[in-house]
Amino acid sequence: MQTSVRLQKKFLEKLGHRVTLVSPGVRGNHAPDADTIELPSLPAGPGEYSFVLPSVLTRRALDKALATLPPVDLIHVQGDFWAAIAGYQLAEQRRIPVVHTMHNRVDVGIEATMPAPGLVVRALGAWQKATLGIRGPGAKTAWEFLGNFAKRANAVTAPSSHFAALLEERGVYSPVRVVSNGLDDDIAKDLLATAESTASGTEHHGRPRLVWTGRFSQEKRLIPFLEAVKASGIDADIHIFGNGALRKQAETIAASIQPATINFRGSVPYPTMLEELQKADVLIQTSIGFESQGMTVFEAAALGTPSVLADHRIAADLPADCFWLTPGDGVPGLAQALAVAVDDIRNGSGPSTAAYDPTSFFQSAKTDLMLEVYREALGERAHA
Structure with a gap:
């Protein structure tokens, strides 16, 4: 997923677009990247990963960083947890269209890595409901959790036909556009x-x-x-x-x-x-x-x-x-x-x-496909 996002950025920039990444703080010593906004974050285990708790603090940090950049036309969410919540909060605040690429089998991942996966999903659903102001009960399944994001998206993509079909079958979104990850x-x-x-x-x-x-x-x-x-x-x-x-x-x-x-x-x-x-x-x-x-x-x-x-x-x-x-x-x-x-x-x-x-x-071919999705999402919001 990290490789995919970096390649998308590289090939969009080759065509003259501006791309800013929003991520947790990168752990370890590293040179600042003008095209990456690092949000206040907490370490996730002993390795390289960190996570963000969407809050007033993180929203202020994001707003402050974006204030130094040209206006944002579109938000591309490529996450299922903190990144999705932060992206949709920003989209609602600024009335910006959203394209959401769903990379992960959240249900399988939680079952494979977490004790009491059912409770974990319900906790995530409650968190999602509170942070996004969702009416009605919180998500009780991983598919409902993804669907609550998708309801707020202008377009949803998946990296394979089999995953796109599964998202549609589970009622997450329809139609899901297939735009696979590419090769440099x-x-x-x-x-x-x-x-x-x-x-x-x-x-x-x-x-x-x-x-x-x-x-x-x-x-x-x-x-x-x-x-x-x-x-x-x-x-x-x-x-x-x-x-x-x-x-x-x-x-x-x-x-x-x-x-x-x-x-x-x-x-x-x-x-x-x-x-x-x-x-x-x-x-x-x-x-x-x-x-x-x-x-x-x-x-x-x-x-x-x-x-x-x-x-x-x-x-x-x-x-x-x-x-x-x-x-x-x-x-x-x-x-x-x-x-x-x-x-x-x-x-x-x-x-x-x-x-x-x-x-x-090749990534250039995948970028052409994704630009079609971007244009459709921007047109839909403009029409609305």
């Missing part, structure tokens, strides 16, 4: 040109090279992936990117795995991650029901790398022959898919991404 044109063109000139896109590794990337958290299913590697007995070179609370447990399991070798690579810059996706023989996607798009799967496909998909919904937006699907949701099904993928890679067979047009996933 500049980096992608260089990588694709290098692959074409050196044939590195078809380079054969001494052992199949598998990549897994994501937060080390329950909903991303890193632990079941490692258990599946152990159960499958595959001989492969596995590179794991990311970090999180489950690292120690993951390293303990990895130490017992043979003959595969597990390399924990930590967090890396975006260009490096794209290079690693291109070098891989296969990307492993393991979360189920959590991803609203599964961005790395599309990045990998655009760079010539097929994926093993545990979430069959993601497959709906990919060409039919550029991935392996797990036959079941558990560890045995994932182990079976890994074994098949490694055998296919060794035999030079299996899925191909040749039918996938990488330019269709």
Whole structure:
């Protein structure tokens, strides 16, 4: 999501638009960014994250920062909690249209990370009701929570057709426009040109090279992936990117795995991650029901790398022959898919991404689509 927002900003600015980001205070020493308004915030755990409690203090801080900038034409909300509340409060205060991109399966995320998820959702609903002045009872489900935001939006987008359909089915909003997250044109063109000139896109590794990337958290299913590697007995070179609370447990399991070798690579810059996706023989996607798009799967496909998909919904937006699907949701099904993928890679067979047009996933194309949504939202408010 952070990568997506940064890319949207970069490519909107290339077309001459002005983009200001509003975020929690960034933790650690860093140079101030004139295009980012950092609100008073609290640390969220020991890592990089912070959160904002929308209040008179934060509204004053936002108003003070915006007073030094040209007038705002449109607010693009790309969050589901504090960011959404702050964005809609500002929109109501200044009568500015809102486009809301819903990135997250809030229901699955809360169930995977919180004790008593039902109570958590009701608490969020009460908070939303109080801060936005919602009439009637507060939200009792995650879908009602999202829907209470969407009622105040001029347009709602989602990054995949399967998530857009789910939002419509659950009564959040209709119609939901599909505008997927994209791939940086500049980096992608260089990588694709290098692959074409050196044939590195078809380079054969001494052992199949598998990549897994994501937060080390329950909903991303890193632990079941490692258990599946152990159960499958595959001989492969596995590179794991990311970090999180489950690292120690993951390293303990990895130490017992043979003959595969597990390399924990930590967090890396975006260009490096794209290079690693291109070098891989296969990307492993393991979360189920959590991803609203599964961005790395599309990045990998655009760079010539097929994926093993545990979430069959993601497959709906990919060409039919550029991935392996797990036959079941558990560890045995994932182990079976890994074994098949490694055998296919060794035999030079299996899925191909040749039918996938990488330019269709370039951020410039996604920015053109989003500008259409912006114009519609601005026109709707002007008409009203």
